[in-house]
Amino acid sequence: MKRDFSRRSVETELMDAVDVDYATFRDCLRDLAKVNVVTLGHRPTLAFLEALRRKGRFKRGGAVRIVDVGSGYGDLLRAVDRWAARRGLDVQLTGVDLNPWSAQAAREATRPGRPIEWITSDVFEHAGRADVIVSSLFTHHLDDAHVVRFLRWTEDRAELGWFVNDLHRHPLPHAVFGPLAAAFRWHRFVRHDGPVSIARAFVPNDWRGLLQAAETPGSIHWRFPFRLCVSRIKPK
């Protein structure tokens, strides 16, 4: 059957099922972290943080508070931790994820003593504020109404800015992901959920409408290969 890329798919992902056991969920997240490496997934988010740093926006005194929503295996925050350590930047990192298996897997994969805490919560019930709020491969899990709610939530709570890193809904990555996942022998959830994620993801026009509906300013950027990101740096 030919897939319709003109609108967001409502197909569900295996990792969003409620009855997944810990080992299966952790192994899926581990392979998702490998996908992030192979597809250069953290690069746009780290470039955004570096741009904020170069603009001098982190010179406030005290640790820079960064929240990652839908933090999964925690590989993004561990990359942020390494990025900050190389620059001598003091950070306080928080991963928020709905699924309790995420916090457990992320904690197990993180060296003790790092400035990262892992919280199990629905993002909309997490009350904390931050300097910067990031998310990666998270927003496509939400329907449009919740994406709008998330944009408002993040705009309200981020003091300096925020960065949404997600996928571009397009037939090319959709066709390529299956063979790539098979070649790397990624987890069966990743093989299933990868193409579904791409089909659930966004085109630039979706983000224009979602930002407008949220009455939130934001810039849309395409990043190689087929990431579609939305960012906001608040004025000083």
Ligand SMILES: C[S@@+](CC[C@H](N)C(=O)[O-])C[C@H]1O[C@@H](n2cnc3c(N)ncnc32)[C@H](O)[C@@H]1O
């Ligand atoms: C595809 S994973 C992305 C994990 C990681 N950010 C990455 O880039 O590999 C999406 C994550 O979002 C989490 N999630 C889904 N809905 C959520 C919600 N309402 N609040 C917090 N986390 C949520 C899921 O539990 C899952 O771990």
